[in-house]
Amino acid sequence: MTEKQRKILDIALELFAQDGYNSTSTNKIAQEAGVSEGLIFKHFGSKEGLLDYLVEEGVALMNEELDNLMRIENSVDRLKATLRFPKAVIDKNPAYWKVQMSIKFANHEIVEKYHNSSFMGKAMGIISETFEELNFENPQMETQLLMQIIASFFMSLINDEMENYAEMVSFLEKKYNLI
């Protein structure tokens, strides 16, 4: 990976997150990266190829975080960490998830392409296992509900719409009897 190649990716990620994929021109990316526009296409083939690369990086990051979560042995601690997961992940790399969200609703064809490589399955596995270990009455529905809640937290955090995240976490900890 060349220095300029990395620069293109970094600037593209920043601009995609800030202005959206569709509203960011390859011309602007080239200018801000201090690079000729042609180089983008030499390296990534197309604008969508550039997005592909960034999405893959995001997926890799998310899988890493999920692996860390999975490694927590104690079920109670794992569930606690799961509740804190959205904020922890977003604080590390907000741009990747802003891009993911912006394409999820705007570009239907592109979303279809990425849908398979989703990490939802892995996340569901972790949560499901946790609720089973904790002997919840209906682990499947508990899993599905918590997945919804976490997804919603992701969206709110990306839009800076959740000031009292910590309070919400401790509220949920009480509900789940984790004290």
Place this chain on the structure above:
Amino acid sequence: MTEKQRKILDIALELFAQDGYNSTSTNKIAQEAGVSEGLIFKHFGSKEGLLDYLVEEGVALMNEELDNLMRIENSVDRLKATLRFPKAVIDKNPAYWKVQMSIKFANHEIVEKYHNSSFMGKAMGIISETFEELNFENPQMETQLLMQIIASFFMSLINDEMENYAEMVSFLEKKYNLI
């Protein structure tokens, strides 16, 4: 409102919902509506003016639905109806909410403009009042959590990602002791 004016709105709503606002050209709207492209601008000023009109219609629809919800006297029944609210609303007019979601993440400037006219405040008022009437221990946090859950349901339903909505509703009814 002219016949052609209504036709433009209907087609625009359909195409915005299907392909997204940015990916829908005024040319295509005109063609599918059987109307000259100029007429769109004569009636709505700009492409964004057309979107404004549709968003206002959506806001009016949502406020109507919220008023209906508010009119339910019995707290238990109102909370039950609140849980069914997302599916009930989306089943009636899916296109409006697909458009709302697609612009929420793609067009940052446009979102800012609509953010004030949000009906979130009204929804929060209804739910908050319900939890207080039902003597929940922490009505504020309960409200915020349920708002998140409902928002998540909206998103999942729009993307056709929730097959067992009914099961989820009855699961939540048990959780909230509504049986």
Place this chain on the structure above:
DNA sequence: AACCAAAGTGAGTAATCACTCACAAAAGTA
């Protein structure tokens, strides 16, 4: 030094975009 593949350039291109405008048809209104 001679050579070559990869990295990098930047002017150019065809397509698409939202939007304009001079004009025509239709619909009131008197």
Place this chain on the structure above:
DNA sequence: TACTTTTGTGAGTGATTACTCACTTTGGTT
């Protein structure tokens, strides 16, 4: 009927878009 207003047309425009291509520069190998 004579008029004004509203509704409607469609060719045209400048700006922007993603992408191409002929070419140059750079870095490493023999």
